[in-house]
Amino acid sequence: MASSPPSVQVRDSIDLTPKETQIFQKLLQVVRHFSLRTQLRVAGGWVRDKLLGKECYDIDIALDDMLGREFCEKINDYLSCYRGGKARNRCYSMIILADYAIDSQFFSNPDQSKHLETARMRLFDEWIDFVNLRSEDYSENSRIPTMRFGTAKEDAYRRDLTINSLFYNINTSSVEDFTGRGIEDLKSGKIVTPLPPKDTFLDDPLRVLRAIRFGARFGFILDEELKLAAGCDDVRAAIADKISRERIGHEIDLMISGNEPVKAMTYICDLLLFSVVFSLPPIVKPAISEECDRLCIGYIDAGWNLIQLIGSSTFNKNYRFTGWTDDRTAVEPMVKSRLSRWSNRG
Structure with missing residues (x-):
């Protein structure tokens, strides 16, 4: 019998922290200063987590009419206006202003579309x-898309899951x-892809593992059509052919270090x-059991049950048992790390 989706408490609106308000107001000042028509949107996991009432410090901002590098340059130009004279008397410190301008980085891959370029800047620490x-076009034998400028709707539909496709519009x-x-x-606790799941997974098979990871993390139910697509022969072959062992290992690490590693592994099974x-070598002795x-x-x-049982244990800096405490933070990373290494063999 299929499990019933959980009932999830989702907020009607997003409550910003003082620092988030400070950051977003500063960005809007840049937009107004240069009379830009740019819409600033926070994308993905930050929106999801804030609606669930969880704190998130991973802010990704999507721009509708320019590259990230171009907007960061606008920020630097704007801030340079306030480095001398009357600006020193303003409520924000000159150290912060220097921090804006110095701590900016630009990342791009010359083998991919220039529209994949990401800029990073430090704002208020x-x-x-x-x-x-962005909008994406995939070739048959690669999970790396060709990027082009897209609309907000196109960008939402290219996301891996509907719960990760939400935006927070800073302007409005x-x-x-x-x-x-x-x-x-999000409210019904379901893991669903924005587009038909088989097409989504064949474009980027890594999305199968991400769907599993988020399903386990939040205790959400995998959509039935998604499950059929994830287990079909074409998608299984695409996972083997298109995704490197390193990328698969990274997703498994995140599952094992998460709050529901057994559930994630059960989904995979x-x-x-x-x-x-x-994957295992073709010839293994003794022979691998069907089970x-x-x-x-x-x-x-x-191993997970062991973590729960020794939840009151801790280890000193030499990783030796010292006694019973109420803190298991030293134990969990060690055991999870060992489970992760064991799970990635082969």
Whole structure:
């Protein structure tokens, strides 16, 4: 019997922290100073987490009419106006202004579209990423898309999941749901792709693992059509052919270090992805049991239960048992790290 989706408490609006308000106001000042028509939107996980009442410090800002580098240059030009004279008497410090201008970085990959370029700038002690809204075109044998400028709706539909496709429009202080179901799926606790799941996964098979990771992390239910697509032969082959072992290992690390590692591994097993994700040499002695996947999950489950049982234990700096405390923060990373290394063998 299929599990019922959880009922999730989702806020009607986003409450900004004082620092977030400070950052967003500064960006709007830049827009007004240069008479720009640019719409500033916070994208993805920050919006999702804020609606769930969780704090998030990963702010990615999408721009509708310029590259991230170009907007960061506007910020620097604006701030340079306030480095002398009367600006020294303003409420913000000159140290912060210097921090803006110095701590800016630009990242691009010459082998990919220039529209994939991301700029990063430090504002009020927080790193902010700036990138333009994008639309994607995929080739048959690569998960790396060709990028072009896109609309906010196109950018939302290219996202991996509907719950990650939401925007917070800084100009209007409002949440935007261009897929029409991001907030609905968040409230109903469902993992759904904006576009048909098989097409989504064939374009970028890594999205299968991300869907599993977010499903386990939030305790959400995987959409039935998504599960069928994730376990089909074409998608399984695409995972093996298009994704490097390093990228797969990174996703597994995030699952193992998350709050529901057993659930994540169980999803992988149930979707018949275990042999694709945890590949083994063609000839192994002794022979691998047909129940190897369930056996592995059993070991992970035992390790996770061990963490719970020794939750009152701690280790000193030499990683030796010293006694019982109320803090398990020293134990969990060690055990999870060992589970992660074990899970990535092969």
